[in-house]
Amino acid sequence: MQHISAPILLLNPAICKANIQRMAARVKLWKGDFRPHFKTHQSAEVSEWLREAGVERITVSSLKMAEYFAQHGWSDITVALSVTKLQAQVIDQLASNINLNIVVEDMESIHALEGCLNNPVGVFIKADTGYHRTGVDADDLVLMKKLLTPLQEAKKLIFMGFLTHAGNTYYARNQQQLDDIVKPALEKTLALKTFLKDHFPLMQLSWGDTPSCSMYNDFYGLDEYRPGNFVFYDYTQTQIGSCTLKDVAVCMAAPVIATHPERNEIVLHAGAVHLSKDNIKLSDGTISFGKVVKLSGLTWNIEEEIGEIKSLSQEHGIVSVNNNILQHIKPGDVVGIIPVHSCLTANLMKQFLSTDGNLIEMMK
Amino acid sequence: MQHISAPILLLNPAICKANIQRMAARVKLWKGDFRPHFKTHQSAEVSEWLREAGVERITVSSLKMAEYFAQHGWSDITVALSVTKLQAQVIDQLASNINLNIVVEDMESIHALEGCLNNPVGVFIKADTGYHRTGVDADDLVLMKKLLTPLQEAKKLIFMGFLTHAGNTYYARNQQQLDDIVKPALEKTLALKTFLKDHFPLMQLSWGDTPSCSMYNDFYGLDEYRPGNFVFYDYTQTQIGSCTLKDVAVCMAAPVIATHPERNEIVLHAGAVHLSKDNIKLSDGTISFGKVVKLSGLTWNIEEEIGEIKSLSQEHGIVSVNNNILQHIKPGDVVGIIPVHSCLTANLMKQFLSTDGNLIEMMK
Numbered sequence: 001m002q003h004i005s006a007p008i009l010l011l012n013p014a015i016c017k018a019n020i021q022r023m024a025a026r027v028k029l030w031k032g033d034f035r036p037h038f039k040t041h042q043s044a045e046v047s048e049w050l051r052e053a054g055v056e057r058i059t060v061s062s063l064k065m066a067e068y069f070a071q072h073g074w075s076d077i078t079v080a081l082s083v084t085k086l087q088a089q090v091i092d093q094l095a096s097n098i099n100l101n102i103v104v105e106d107m108e109s110i111h112a113l114e115g116c117l118n119n120p121v122g123v124f125i126k127a128d129t130g131y132h133r134t135g136v137d138a139d140d141l142v143l144m145k146k147l148l149t150p151l152q153e154a155k156k157l158i159f160m161g162f163l164t165h166a167g168n169t170y171y172a173r174n175q176q177q178l179d180d181i182v183k184p185a186l187e188k189t190l191a192l193k194t195f196l197k198d199h200f201p202l203m204q205l206s207w208g209d210t211p212s213c214s215m216y217n218d219f220y221g222l223d224e225y226r227p228g229n230f231v232f233y234d235y236t237q238t239q240i241g242s243c244t245l246k247d248v249a250v251c252m253a254a255p256v257i258a259t260h261p262e263r264n265e266i267v268l269h270a271g272a273v274h275l276s277k278d279n280i281k282l283s284d285g286t287i288s289f290g291k292v293v294k295l296s297g298l299t300w301n302i303e304e305e306i307g308e309i310k311s312l313s314q315e316h317g318i319v320s321v322n323n324n325i326l327q328h329i330k331p332g333d334v335v336g337i338i339p340v341h342s343c344l345t346a347n348l349m350k351q352f353l354s355t356d357g358n359l360i361e362m363m364k
Numbered sequence: 365m366q367h368i369s370a371p372i373l374l375l376n377p378a379i380c381k382a383n384i385q386r387m388a389a390r391v392k393l394w395k396g397d398f399r400p401h402f403k404t405h406q407s408a409e410v411s412e413w414l415r416e417a418g419v420e421r422i423t424v425s426s427l428k429m430a431e432y433f434a435q436h437g438w439s440d441i442t443v444a445l446s447v448t449k450l451q452a453q454v455i456d457q458l459a460s461n462i463n464l465n466i467v468v469e470d471m472e473s474i475h476a477l478e479g480c481l482n483n484p485v486g487v488f489i490k491a492d493t494g495y496h497r498t499g500v501d502a503d504d505l506v507l508m509k510k511l512l513t514p515l516q517e518a519k520k521l522i523f524m525g526f527l528t529h530a531g532n533t534y535y536a537r538n539q540q541q542l543d544d545i546v547k548p549a550l551e552k553t554l555a556l557k558t559f560l561k562d563h564f565p566l567m568q569l570s571w572g573d574t575p576s577c578s579m580y581n582d583f584y585g586l587d588e589y590r591p592g593n594f595v596f597y598d599y600t601q602t603q604i605g606s607c608t609l610k611d612v613a614v615c616m617a618a619p620v621i622a623t624h625p626e627r628n629e630i631v632l633h634a635g636a637v638h639l640s641k642d643n644i645k646l647s648d649g650t651i652s653f654g655k656v657v658k659l660s661g662l663t664w665n666i667e668e669e670i671g672e673i674k675s676l677s678q679e680h681g682i683v684s685v686n687n688n689i690l691q692h693i694k695p696g697d698v699v700g701i702i703p704v705h706s707c708l709t710a711n712l713m714k715q716f717l718s719t720d721g722n723l724i725e726m727m728k
Contacts, residue, residue, distance in 0.1 A: 003450075003453075004450070005427075005450045005451045005453070005454055006426065006427070006428065006451075039678060039679075061678060061679045062370065062679060063369075063370070064370065081621070081633065081679055081680075082621045082622055082631075082695075083621075084619065084620070084621065084695045084696035085696045086367075086368070086369045086619050086696050086698070087369045087370075087619075089367075089369070090369055105621075105622055105695075106622065106623075106694075106695045108694060108695060108696065109695055109696060112696070132627070133631065133677065133680055133682060134621060134622045134631050134680065135622075167677065255448065255450050255451075256448070257445070257446045257447075257448065257469075257498060258446055258469055258470065258498045258499075259470075263496070267446075267497065267498050269445065272640065272642065272708055273708065273711050276636065276640065276641055277640055277641040277642050277708070278636065278641050313497065313531065314403060314425060314707055314708065314711075315403075315425045315426060315445055316445075316497055316498065318497060330470075330472060331446075331448045331469075331470045331472060331473055332448035332449045332450050332472065332473060332476070334450070343678055344636055344637065344641070344678065347637050347678075347712075348711075348712070364728070
């Protein structure tokens with residue numbers, strides 16, 4: 001039996017593998033390629049579970065992450081973060097070893113990269129279909145055509161198609177709201193192919209985000225899907241409706257430091273350096289930094305709710321505890337926390353403890 | 365010249381050393397010991413700058429951090445996080461090598477630790493003087509005396525005194541508000557000595573937090589001071605009034621990924637995995653995840669403001685850019701970000717690049 005004396009992130013492989021199987025089956029229905037995003041787990045060991053489910057091509061969020069997974073046997077990688085000339089050297093090095101796709105969204109970067117790369121690289125243009133974070137407005141066909149002109153002549157930059165991330169699906173809180181965000185974004189994406197396919201008949205449309213891939217049921221015409229968070233899911237995804245609490249594959253084991261019955265609070269050794277400061281507004285209007293549940297050994301029980309983390313400092317989490325439970329909790333106990341945002345939590349913890357007792361390493 | 369192709373946290377040693385000198389001089393005025401908190405820098409190399417300023421005793425926020433600094437020549441360490449029996453083995457191991465102080469706040473943990481430790485350990489009782497996070501209510505002398513009873517007989521747990529952290533000073537936004545928080549907390553702390561010194565004439569009072577140690581001018585009667593953030597300061601501390609922008613010793617160098625003149629925004633490669641999701645409300649009511657300034661080489665210029673980060677996702681930061689500046693910024697530029705919370709930012713980045721071009725390692 002593992003002795004827990006400090007926060008550690010538990011990972012249930014059975015739940016994780018079921019999430020992978022379910023998503024792989026959904027993508028197959030839509031006749032697209034499954035190119036999952038690996039930024040959530042950042043782990044060579046977890047990546048093998050995706051390989052077992054038939055995954056051959058992957059997405060990452062940084063060139064450093066591409067280098068890590070290239071070293072672990074992945075040879076077809078899309079870096080879904082827009083690049084500029086600053087990254088030319090790293091891109092060229094990676095492209096000498098693997099099939100690398102990058103994302104660009106401005107003319108100067110296209111010219112600069114074409115001018116200095118030695119190895120061919122696949123290029124997606126980032127299309128903004130409503131999230132308004134990065135990307136060229138998908139409706140701006142004039143600008144799109146302008147960016148495509150140098151790509152028609154390019155020797156090192158091989159135009160692959162358009163990549164979009166409808167990150168505004170994270171604002172949805174039910175199926176209807178999600179559908180209302182996805183439908184117009186999907187139409188904008190498909191229109192790019194309709195209008196531009198004459199010049200680029202092989203162009204691909206690449207689509208991302210876990211909420212839409214988990215909940216939307218009418219995808220068609222897209223070439224690949226890049227969800228990432230679904231491998232673990234998290235408390236936020238349960239609020240959107242992408243999953244239920246039983247689908248969340250990770251849980252922070254956290255020691256109880258103090259109990260304060262006079263204010264219905266317990267204090268955990270689990271702070272911003274473990275969970276991240278990401279938080280969600282619950283349906284009752286309160287803010288939560290994580291749902292606290294009972295833990296027995298390395299197994300958490302979502303049916304036995306203890307409370308919600310109402311504030312976080314660097315190493316501490318303060319939990320508003322449900323009535324009548326506080327008398328059963330004492331300093332030195334260990335509880336579980338369903339994280340608000342599993343990507344950021346995993347990124348902070350840098351390793352997992354599987355529920356069968358094995359340490360699973362991540363990219364350092 | 366260092367080529368920056370991904371976010372990296374710059375550290376200006378001259379500013380950092382000046383912050384250390386200034387704080388050491390303040391603590392000397394109050395005739396207390398200076399036991400700075402090392403959770404902000406988490407770096408053996410930066411710790412040497414504190415040693416050069418005469419520091420011999422330190423504070424850390426976890427037992428893991430205590431192990432790291434013990435390995436780097438620090439032999440008197442207080443772990444300012446309440447512990448329970450769960451940590452007994454790690455505590456005992458550390459206490460066999462260094463002078464270790466721990467913090468406790470409940471009877472069961474006192475009995476359990478006394479029962480199983482082989483090596484003597486200094487013990488502070490955590491006193492809550494108004495922050496209401498952890499600690500025994502400093503006004504509750506009945507409970508304090510109850511906790512002290514077993515410590516009078518204890519052989520392994522050596523009672524050192526009371527430790528308090530007036531973390532509510534972070535709510536202050538000017539000198540008056542800070543004084544109004546510190547005065548009653550200081551009085552409560554001093555009262556503990558007044559009422560209990562007959563039984564424990566050697567008891568010490570240990571005081572923490574950067575805002576009060578930077579701004580309060582009338583400390584007396586305390587035995588030691590444990591500020592930590594002051595080595596770097598950050599954007600939050602400038603809002604409280606602990607420092608000015610020119611005192612902030614760290615700045616994130618971040619590539620510009622995209623520019624969006626139509627909505628006065630630029631997008632940076634600098635997200636929650638680099639900066640943390642901590643944010644502050646500025647005086648105009650808007651939220652900022654970091655102040656963006658011009659960067660020339662490795663030198664940032666606080667006089668040349670570019671804008672404020674208005675939202676963060678995992679790898680991206682979106683900046684609201686001041687008028688007329690956007691035309692001078694293009695993808696592939698590198699800008700600087702004064703972080704909202706330098707402790708969390710450093711914890712994520714795991715290393716610094718000094719402004720004279722050297723990599724400075726941190727605890728991994």
